[in-house]
Structures are given as C-alpha cells and as structure tokens.
Amino acid sequence: MKGVIIKSTGSWYEVKAENGDILKARLKGIFRLEASKDTNPIAVGDRVSVSTEDADNSWVIDEIEARDNYILRSSPKHKGARQILAANIDQALLIVTMGNPRTSTGFIDRFLLTAEAYHIPTVIVFNKQDMLDEKGKKKQDYVSKIYESIGYKTLFVSALKKEHLDEVKALMKDKTSLIAGHSGVGKSTLMNAVQPHLDLRTENISRITGKGMHTTTFAEMHPLDFGGSVIDTPGIREFGIMDFKPEEISHYYIEMREALKNCKFNNCIHENEPGCAVKKAYEDGSISEERFSNYLNIMLEYKNNYKHWEQ
Ligand SMILES: Nc1nc2c(ncn2[C@@H]2O[C@H](COP(=O)(O)OP(=O)(O)OP(=O)(O)O)[C@@H](O)[C@H]2O)c(=O)[nH]1
Ligand SMILES: [Mg+2]
Ligand SMILES: [Zn+2]
Structure with a gap:
C-alpha cells in the first residue's frame, strides 16, 4: 500500500x-x-x-519513491551529518522575528540559498507584529525591503493576535507548505491559528537567553481543513551544511544570477577576481550591502569548514 x-x-x-x-x-x-x-x-x-x-x-x-525536492539542515546532534527536514514540498514559509528571538539576515540568506538550490519557493513571514516597537519597525522595514526588492514575497502577521492570517491561508491552500525558522519565532502558534483544533505545543521564550526552547522536536505534517497540508518543523539554529560547490553559491543568490554570467572567469566566486561583474553590481548599488556581506561570510565559512574546497 x-x-x-x-x-x-x-x-x-x-x-x-x-x-x-x-x-x-x-x-x-x-x-x-x-x-x-x-x-x-x-x-x-x-x-x-x-x-x-x-x-x-x-x-x-x-x-x-524518488523525491521531487527536499530541504536539509545540519544535524544538531552529529556534526558534519545532514538531516532532511522534509521532502516533496511545494513551498516554504520562513517565519522570522525582529526581536524575541532576533532573526538575522545572515540566517535568512542561508535559508533562501538552500531553498533556491532545491527549487523551493519561499515566502518570508514577519511574525509578532503586535510586539514591535518603533525601532523594531524600522529594522523590519529595512530588512523586508531588501528581500522584496529582489523578488521575494513578504507577509506581516501576528500569530498570537490572529492578524493577517487570511493571507497566510490563501498561500497555503491546496499546497504542501514547510514552516521553518528559529526556535521561538511562533511556527507552531501560527499553525494552531490557521488550523483550529490542531493543538500543537507552544512554549514561552526563555527569559534568560531570549531564545526559544525547541518545543517542537520532530517535523510533522498536518492536513488543513481548507485544503493542503503543512509541515511544522523544529527550530533551526543554523544552516551549516550545503552540498554544492563554492562557485555555485552565487547561483542561488537570485539577484546575482544575471550579473555572474558576465564575470571574466566562469568559476568566479566574486571575492577579488579581476573582471568580476557581481562585485561591480554591488559597487553600483544593485546588490545590497547586507546580502553581499552575508555572501562573503558564507564563502569564508565554507572555505574554513570544508576540506573539499581545494579539490
Ligand atoms: N507577542 C507575540 N507572541 C507570539 C506570537 N507568535 C508566537 N508567539 C509566542 O512565542 C512563543 C514561541 O512560540 P512557538 O509557536 O512555540 O514557537 P516555535 O517557532 O514553534 O518554536 P520551536 O517549536 O521551539 O521551534 C510562544 O510563547 C508564543 O505564544 C505573536 O504573533 N506575537
Ligand atoms: Mg514549535
Ligand atoms: Zn564574479
């Protein structure tokens, strides 16, 4: 069967x-x-x-059966091992918060990179709108514009107050959606809000660390009454592992794709190579400071962590 x-x-x-x-x-x-x-x-x-x-x-x-796609993270228990979070998904909803806990653009970029590599369309959902102060709002504007300007869809919701959830439901209808993000951003709360009687366990943020406490420990798929299904996942601390070559990373930065065709070397990694069209696009202002510096950090990390770099 x-x-x-x-x-x-x-x-x-x-x-x-x-x-x-x-x-x-x-x-x-x-x-x-x-x-x-x-x-x-x-x-x-x-x-x-x-x-x-x-x-x-x-x-x-x-x-x-062979998978259409899947999304990986590094295993929290076994260093160097990969863990498949979920397979055969239509889209990912990356839940982010500007505070309590804070989601960095570095984390968002690592997620988007992985999702692009496996052809998983991603929507960035800014949660906890009800608790944003002026400073947080400014920060959120700044961050959301970066992603909107390169073509990612963003949503602004409060899972707790059940605000703007119709937009989330409309996106989810008849699709298999993966819900991802740091521990404590409100993934399970959001799912409980869109699907009554789901009763997923949610937890207070630790007062000491300001971080979530990994309440959800296994990925689990739930059917949606209005059509489709949703996969709640445990909070992701970081994406350390990527199984592609260094020169491929920029291919998954959607705003670099056009420019990189014009780099002098076809294995250019856009650090200091002569004739680099990506670096030029950054200097011209068409690639954001934030995204480019995250990119360089990812490359650095990649080179430090992976032995096969020289091969
Ligand atoms: N103020 C406010 N609090 C929220 C909102 N959404 C979730 N929370 C709170 O944030 C805390 C963490 O929520 P969870 O839903 O458990 O977070 P999670 O992302 O599932 O966390 P893990 O299962 O650990 O990965 C809970 O105390 C929620 O009540 C929101 O929109 N506004
Ligand atoms: Mg949870
Ligand atoms: Zn280049």
Missing part, C-alpha cells in the same frame, strides 16, 4: 495511507545501511510503500 510519511521520530514513522488510515511503520533494515550521509533516511513528506510483514501485523516501509 502506498502512503506519505507524516511523522518521523528516527526509529518509527507515521504513514498516512492512500485510504486515509494512519499507520505506524518501521523501516526495512536495508535503508538504514544505505543512509550513511544523512542521519535520517526517510523524512516527512516522503512517498513510500508499506506492507505488513510479520504475524503481529506491524507495518514495514519497503520502498521510498
């Missing part, structure tokens, strides 16, 4: 079967062996085949 993974804890999985049944299933041994690089061989959103194997009628996943 075919189905979709709606919950993965690492040791067992919940599968929504074609007939609507929710089954608990284990993974056939062979997949665990194949999954050397990823800490989780199967992710929420994966399309699978299940069968009953033994006398006690328990379900086993014996086939995984």
Whole structure:
C-alpha cells in the first residue's frame, strides 16, 4: 500500500495511507545501511510503500519513491551529518522575528540559498507584529525591503493576535507548505491559528537567553481543513551544511544570477577576481550591502569548514 510519511521520530514513522488510515511503520533494515550521509533516511513528506510483514501485523516501509525536492539542515546532534527536514514540498514559509528571538539576515540568506538550490519557493513571514516597537519597525522595514526588492514575497502577521492570517491561508491552500525558522519565532502558534483544533505545543521564550526552547522536536505534517497540508518543523539554529560547490553559491543568490554570467572567469566566486561583474553590481548599488556581506561570510565559512574546497 502506498502512503506519505507524516511523522518521523528516527526509529518509527507515521504513514498516512492512500485510504486515509494512519499507520505506524518501521523501516526495512536495508535503508538504514544505505543512509550513511544523512542521519535520517526517510523524512516527512516522503512517498513510500508499506506492507505488513510479520504475524503481529506491524507495518514495514519497503520502498521510498524518488523525491521531487527536499530541504536539509545540519544535524544538531552529529556534526558534519545532514538531516532532511522534509521532502516533496511545494513551498516554504520562513517565519522570522525582529526581536524575541532576533532573526538575522545572515540566517535568512542561508535559508533562501538552500531553498533556491532545491527549487523551493519561499515566502518570508514577519511574525509578532503586535510586539514591535518603533525601532523594531524600522529594522523590519529595512530588512523586508531588501528581500522584496529582489523578488521575494513578504507577509506581516501576528500569530498570537490572529492578524493577517487570511493571507497566510490563501498561500497555503491546496499546497504542501514547510514552516521553518528559529526556535521561538511562533511556527507552531501560527499553525494552531490557521488550523483550529490542531493543538500543537507552544512554549514561552526563555527569559534568560531570549531564545526559544525547541518545543517542537520532530517535523510533522498536518492536513488543513481548507485544503493542503503543512509541515511544522523544529527550530533551526543554523544552516551549516550545503552540498554544492563554492562557485555555485552565487547561483542561488537570485539577484546575482544575471550579473555572474558576465564575470571574466566562469568559476568566479566574486571575492577579488579581476573582471568580476557581481562585485561591480554591488559597487553600483544593485546588490545590497547586507546580502553581499552575508555572501562573503558564507564563502569564508565554507572555505574554513570544508576540506573539499581545494579539490
Ligand atoms: N507577542 C507575540 N507572541 C507570539 C506570537 N507568535 C508566537 N508567539 C509566542 O512565542 C512563543 C514561541 O512560540 P512557538 O509557536 O512555540 O514557537 P516555535 O517557532 O514553534 O518554536 P520551536 O517549536 O521551539 O521551534 C510562544 O510563547 C508564543 O505564544 C505573536 O504573533 N506575537
Ligand atoms: Mg514549535
Ligand atoms: Zn564574479
């Protein structure tokens, strides 16, 4: 029988079967062996085949269909390992907050870069509008304009006060959406607000660190009454891992794509190479200061962290 993974804890999985049944299933041994690089061989959103194997009628996943796309993060537990957050998604909603906790443009850029690489359209949702002061509003204006000017859609909502949620619902209707962002930005609160009776656990922000406390620990997919489904994910601290070459990074910076065709060297990474059209675009003001400096930081990090840089 075919189905979709709606919950993965690492040791067992919940599968929504074609007939609507929710089954608990284990993974056939062979997949665990194949999954050397990823800490989780199967992710929420994966399309699978299940069968009953033994006398006690328990379900086993014996086939995984090829993925349309997926989104990776570095595993919080195993350094250097990748974890697939979710697979086969139509779009991502990146939830960000200007304070409590603060989301940096560096984090946003790393997310967008990963999403572009895997062809996942992303909408940036600025949450907690109800608690923004003047300074926060200014900061939000500045940040949101950066992304709007290069073509990303932005929304401004309050999940707690249920403000502007119709726009979120309209986006989600009939699609599979991934909800991502730092711990404490209000991902689960937002989902509870758009889908009554979901009752996902939410948590107060730590008074000491000002950060969320990783209330959601596993990705989970939920159906939406108005059509579509949504995947709540655990808070992401950072995106350390990318499985592409250094010179590819700028290809996923959407505003660099045009310019980089005119760089003198086709493996230009836009640092100090002669005849670099991206650097020129930055100097002319058509690439933002913030985005370009994040880009250089990402390159630096990449070069420091990855041995295959020289190969
Ligand atoms: N003032 C205000 N608080 C909000 C809003 N949205 C969420 N919160 C609060 O922020 C805190 C964290 O919300 P969660 O929904 O648990 O955050 P999360 O992103 O799911 O966090 P993790 O599961 O840890 O990744 C809770 O105390 C929420 O009540 C909002 O729009 N305004
Ligand atoms: Mg949560
Ligand atoms: Zn260049």
